[in-house]
Amino acid sequence: xxxxxxxxxxxxxxxxxxxxxxxxxxxxxxxxxxxxxxxxxxxxxxxxxxxxxxxxxxxxxxxxxxxxxxxxxxxxxxxxxxxxxxxxxxxxxxxxxxxxxxxxxxxxxxxxxxxxxxxxxxxxxxxxxxxxxxxxxxxxxxxxxxxxxxxxxxxxxxxxxxxxxxxxxxxxxxxxxxxxxxxxxxxxxxxxxxxxxxxxxxxxxxxxxxxxxxxxxxxxxxxxxxxxxxxxxxxxxxxxxxxxxxxxxxxxxxxxxxxxxxxxxxxxxxxxxxxxxxxxxxxxxxxxxxxxxxxxxxxxxxxxxxxxxxxxxxxxxxxxxxxxxxxxxxxxxxxxxxxxxxxxxxxxxxxxxxxxxxxxxxxxxxxxxxxxxxxxxxxxxxxxxxxxxxxxxxxxxxxxxxxxxxxxxxxxxxxxxxxxxxxxxxxxxxxxxxxxxxxxxxxxxxxxxxxxxxxxxxxxxxxxxxxxxxxxxxxxxxxxxxxxxxxxxxxxxxxxxxxxxxxxxxxxxxxxxxxxxxxxxxxxxxxxxxxxxxxxxxxxxxxxxxxxxxxxxxxxxxxxxxxxxxxxxxxxxx
DNA sequence: GCCGTTTTCGGCCCGACTGTTTTCAGTCG
Numbered sequence: 001x002x003x004x005x006x007x008x009x010x011x012x013x014x015x016x017x018x019x020x021x022x023x024x025x026x027x028x029x030x031x032x033x034x035x036x037x038x039x040x041x042x043x044x045x046x047x048x049x050x051x052x053x054x055x056x057x058x059x060x061x062x063x064x065x066x067x068x069x070x071x072x073x074x075x076x077x078x079x080x081x082x083x084x085x086x087x088x089x090x091x092x093x094x095x096x097x098x099x100x101x102x103x104x105x106x107x108x109x110x111x112x113x114x115x116x117x118x119x120x121x122x123x124x125x126x127x128x129x130x131x132x133x134x135x136x137x138x139x140x141x142x143x144x145x146x147x148x149x150x151x152x153x154x155x156x157x158x159x160x161x162x163x164x165x166x167x168x169x170x171x172x173x174x175x176x177x178x179x180x181x182x183x184x185x186x187x188x189x190x191x192x193x194x195x196x197x198x199x200x201x202x203x204x205x206x207x208x209x210x211x212x213x214x215x216x217x218x219x220x221x222x223x224x225x226x227x228x229x230x231x232x233x234x235x236x237x238x239x240x241x242x243x244x245x246x247x248x249x250x251x252x253x254x255x256x257x258x259x260x261x262x263x264x265x266x267x268x269x270x271x272x273x274x275x276x277x278x279x280x281x282x283x284x285x286x287x288x289x290x291x292x293x294x295x296x297x298x299x300x301x302x303x304x305x306x307x308x309x310x311x312x313x314x315x316x317x318x319x320x321x322x323x324x325x326x327x328x329x330x331x332x333x334x335x336x337x338x339x340x341x342x343x344x345x346x347x348x349x350x351x352x353x354x355x356x357x358x359x360x361x362x363x364x365x366x367x368x369x370x371x372x373x374x375x376x377x378x379x380x381x382x383x384x385x386x387x388x389x390x391x392x393x394x395x396x397x398x399x400x401x402x403x404x405x406x407x408x409x410x411x412x413x414x415x416x417x418x419x420x421x422x423x424x425x426x427x428x429x430x431x432x433x434x435x436x437x438x439x440x441x442x443x444x445x446x447x448x449x450x451x452x453x454x455x456x457x458x459x460x461x462x463x464x465x466x467x468x469x470x471x472x473x474x475x476x477x478x479x480x481x482x483x484x485x486x487x488x489x490x491x492x493x494x495x496x497x498x499x500x501x502x503x504x505x506x507x508x509x510x511x512x513x514x515x516x517x518x519x520x521x522x523x524x525x526x527x528x529x530x531x532x533x534x535x536x537x538x539x540x541x542x543x544x545x546x547x548x549x550x551x552x553x554x555x556x557x558x559x560x561x562x563x564x565x566x567x568x569x570x571x572x573x574x
Numbered sequence: 575g576c577c578g579t580t581t582t583c584g585g586c587c588c589g590a591c592t593g594t595t596t597t598c599a600g601t602c603g
């Protein structure tokens with residue numbers, strides 16, 4: 001799919017136009033079109049082939065022609081022309097915190113600064129100070145900004161962000177002046193990766209809360225310290241932004257700071273159509289330039305005056321927008337308490353840290369009624385794949401446990417290796433011993449997409465395979481997903497009643513929410529598993545449920561919301 | 575450059591913080 005490439009190019013074009021000094025609405029049009037293309041569930045080349053490019057919101061005649069040229073010839077003349085006027089390297093400069101298009105333009109035009117290195121030298125030589133509106137403090141911030149970019153501040157996964165946020169929130173809660181408190185931003189929406197952490201507090205004494213916040217022991221650096229908004233960098237380089245508002249604005253502020261950006265813009269437009277205005281301070285009726293406060297104490301109240309139901313934060317994303325603002329009732333999406341068991345965990349039979357009995361005990365403590373112990377198969381040597389001889393022992397151990405346990409069922413599972421040729425580990429006779437088979441790829445990530453697609457589809461078509469484990473192989477921030485035809489895999493999975501896994505391990509979160517949203521519309525069903533290698537990992541289930549919610553899944557769409565009888569019946573449907 | 579239930583022109587989301595000014599521009603979310 002060329003969607004990402006096209007979006008990237010349009011984004012760059014928007015940025016360059018901004019530096020060039022084009023009107024903001026024109027540059028915004030490029031960014032808007034890029035956003036919509038990135039959120040597209042379909043292949044943009046496919047849309048073009050069907051003559052449906054103009055159906056993409058924000059794509060009009062001019063941008064459409066540019067996309068067509070790029071898809072046909074692999075280049076965009078307008079972009080190439082533009083880079084002759086505005087050097088591409090200025091995009092790196094805009095990326096520096098505190099430096100935006102205006103300053104980049106100024107530095108380029110007055111000092112011929114083209115690269116980040118040029119800028120650093122100009123700043124250190126004091127040349128920037130000769131420019132209007134630039135004094136020592138600005139130069140200092142630019143140099144700091146360059147350093148931050150050089151360090152490369154990475155996005156963290158949802159698990160780490162949750163841990164950091166919980167620690168800070170616990171400290172804030174201990175301040176007597178803090179009343180309501182909540183995470184906001186991408187963390188509250190449950191995104192797979194988080195850039196910085198937003199926290200919202202209700203308090204009548206904002207200054208006291210802010211002063212305490214910027215003096216927490218975790219703070220390495222204070223970026224901003226105001227009455228309603230402060231921003232710090234923690235010792236492990238996580239940016240945390242705190243906003244403090246009063247009771248009558250808390251709901252409106254929570255709504256606003258939760259986003260997404262695109263969701264907020266949609267809401268504001270709905271407000272305008274109804275002669276209202278919405279900001280972080282509340283929803284207001286607007287008549288003859290006068291504003292009257294209508295709502296703001298809670299999110300529900302704000303949505304209600306706009307005539308809308310309050311959507312769960314996980315749904316407030318661009319890719320579900322059409323469905324969200326269609327006026328149709330929002331379905332009841334899956335919750336953590338719907339989960340009745342897990343189907344992909346490891347034990348000491350392969351590379352898990354705990355015995356089957358210990359894993360089962362931990363699962364029972366979580367209120368589950370079943371657990372499939374799905375250890376690796378022999379071909380994955382590094383993970384101690386289970387030999388056939390050990391498998392017999394394992395089966396006996398599980399049978400013994402089941403004869404003793406009441407109201408709980410241990411299932412014999414396997415995480416079955418799909419080898420580089422697309423063959424499965426264990427022969428068909430042995431595969432029939434398992435209650436459940438999770439087939440996964442752990443090798444040959446760099447094969448051509450066709451080959452990877454073939455391996456996955458092969459596995460799906462095998463009569464014993466029930467689930468495809470961590471379907472894209474991504475390790476967030478560490479390893480790119482392997483490339484394959486996701487659409488073909490979805491079609492095969494839907495056809496053969498094979499469930500795609502939402503792997504809840506924070507490093508993976510694979511499938512991601514885009515995949516889930518798209519696959520659900522292809523008729524795919526899912527299983528949410530933690531891939532636990534330790535009893536503590538079972539707690540990661542909440543992250544998997546978050547991804548499922550972001551993909552608009554109901555309990556119906558998820559295999560392990562069923563009780564064990566229904567579960568086994570569904571597995572037989574292959 | 576896009577878009578339309580006040581439509582084919584004239585709008586296009588809103589506000590805080592910083593650093594520079596002395597009323598504001600730029601950046602950020």
